Amino acid sequence: MERQTYTVDEVAGALGVSRSVAYEQVREGAIPARRLGKRWIIPKARFDAWLAGEGA
Template sequence: MERQTYTVDEVAGVLGVSRGVAYGQVRDGVIPSLRLGKRWVIPRARFDAWLAGGGA
């Protein structure tokens, strides 16, 4: 079964930005994400749609 989420580090790599920039955009709601306890996860389908320009 394929994972349904990305980590912030994985998203930073995809976008070609630093880990700090990616965390900032996640916290600010720019990148679609969910907070699970102390951990941020980025739903794969929502991120892929956001990246393609379809919004969150």
């Protein structure tokens, strides 16, 4: 089964920003993400649509 989420580190790499900037954007809601316990997860479909400019 293929993973359906990205980590914040993976998103930071994809966007070419630092880990701290990615976490800041996730916390502010600029990057579509959800809390799962203490971790942030970024659903692949939502992130890919957001990145393509199709909304969050």
